[in-house]
Amino acid sequence: MPEAMPKITLVGDTIDDSDVDRLIEWLETRPRLTKGEVTSEFEQRWAAAVGTKHAVFVNSGSSANLLMLYAMKVSGRLESNKVVVPAVAWATDLSPLMQLGIEPVLADVNLRNLAVDVDHLERLFDEHRPSALLLVSVLGLPPDMEEIQAVCSQYGVTLLEDTCESLGSKYGDRLLGTFGSMSTYSLYFGHHLSTIEGGMVCTDDDELFAALKMLRSHGWDRDLEADEQESLRARWDVNGFEALYKFYLPGFNLRSTDLQAYIGLGQLTRLETVVNRRYENYRLYQRMLDPGLWRPTIAPEHLVSNFAFPLLHQKRENVVRLLRDHDVEVRPLICGSLGSQPFFVHRYGRVDLPNASKIDRLGCYLPNHHLLGDEDVERVCELVNSVPTG
Numbered sequence: 001m002p003e004a005m006p007k008i009t010l011v012g013d014t015i016d017d018s019d020v021d022r023l024i025e026w027l028e029t030r031p032r033l034t035k036g037e038v039t040s041e042f043e044q045r046w047a048a049a050v051g052t053k054h055a056v057f058v059n060s061g062s063s064a065n066l067l068m069l070y071a072m073k074v075s076g077r078l079e080s081n082k083v084v085v086p087a088v089a090w091a092t093d094l095s096p097l098m099q100l101g102i103e104p105v106l107a108d109v110n111l112r113n114l115a116v117d118v119d120h121l122e123r124l125f126d127e128h129r130p131s132a133l134l135l136v137s138v139l140g141l142p143p144d145m146e147e148i149q150a151v152c153s154q155y156g157v158t159l160l161e162d163t164c165e166s167l168g169s170k171y172g173d174r175l176l177g178t179f180g181s182m183s184t185y186s187l188y189f190g191h192h193l194s195t196i197e198g199g200m201v202c203t204d205d206d207e208l209f210a211a212l213k214m215l216r217s218h219g220w221d222r223d224l225e226a227d228e229q230e231s232l233r234a235r236w237d238v239n240g241f242e243a244l245y246k247f248y249l250p251g252f253n254l255r256s257t258d259l260q261a262y263i264g265l266g267q268l269t270r271l272e273t274v275v276n277r278r279y280e281n282y283r284l285y286q287r288m289l290d291p292g293l294w295r296p297t298i299a300p301e302h303l304v305s306n307f308a309f310p311l312l313h314q315k316r317e318n319v320v321r322l323l324r325d326h327d328v329e330v331r332p333l334i335c336g337s338l339g340s341q342p343f344f345v346h347r348y349g350r351v352d353l354p355n356a357s358k359i360d361r362l363g364c365y366l367p368n369h370h371l372l373g374d375e376d377v378e379r380v381c382e383l384v385n386s387v388p389t390g
Contacts (some may be wrong), residue, residue: 115148215251
């Protein structure tokens with residue numbers, strides 16, 4: 001009997017034995033486990049690593065999106081109460097808008113980098129006059145940042161970035177997540193780095209940073225700088241004792257823990273290694289897949305910290321069946337089109353956009369993570385290439 005090939009998983013855990021050993025050693029010191037000084041240190045180091053002034057650690061990437069959009073709303077920066085979202089995105093790019101009473105406007109995507117189609121985006125801006133665009137960089141693929149920034153500037157639209165799948169990706173020499181007023185990241189299992197569960201909201205805006213910190217923790221002022229606390233307390237005539245339970249904004253509890261932040265500090269030390277391996281795998285997919293197959297088209301001056309490799313195939317069902325039969329994990333290309341998702345259709349009706357609908361029908365993504373070697377990528381490509389497209 002031939003030896004069975006090892007399973008190729010869609011994602012690989014970045015938390016390894018050294019992380020566990022380091023965590024056990026730290027736990028033996030009986031540290032504070034809830035949010036405290038370690039969280040603050042992790043936030044500062046994260047901000048420095050991704051190139052922003054501030055970072056706010058929360059309990060998931062989805063919570064990060066919720067917090068980012070709520071901060072926009074509470075700070076009065078959503079004058080039109082409309083936000084454009086790409087139709088190819090994650091469910092929790094869209095659902096916070098619905099939960100917060102903000103009207104979502106779905107934009108079609110292009111078939112080069114799977115981000116918003118700039119021509120369609122401009123038509124939507126002209127018709128709807130939204131307050132913000134929530135830009136999603138799909139699977140680490142850099143969007144058309146210069147064109148998107150120009151259109152947002154022309155129409156006075158605030159740019160927000162969901163960078164949950166794109167940690168380390170660059171547009172030119174600039175990291176994704178540094179273009180918008182705020183950006184979000186996910187630290188869930190299988191993402192570039194992991195804190196088990198976790199997410200970040202990043203910004204250079206001091207006012208938004210203060211709002212994010214209060215909204216994360218009930219609406220109180222405990223995480224603010226001393227001068228910010230004094231200003232709020234003077235405005236509302238609050239003394240030091242009363243301030244313990246005084247709430248200035250209608251907040252959530254989206255905090256993570258020092259335990260997870262401690263894991264995160266260790267994870268940051270391997271960021272460059274993880275990004276480089278994902279990029280090498282991405283480039284190998286580009287070389288090894290049949291030239292007749294669709295694949296993303298990204299200019300060489302951009303760095304793709306690829307979350308998973310996207311594929312559009314006329315015989316998607318056959319590809320999926322073959323990969324699964326050979327112990328290779330494969331998934332739909334994110335959510336397909338959000339315009340066909342039940343929770344959206346139930347409230348707004350189905351929205352068919354040409355490219356997003358094509359991705360919905362034909363899209364899937366292939367494994368990519370830092371534990372995959374060349375031979376794994378080559379094996380996946382051989383299987384995909386063996387499926388006729390006609």
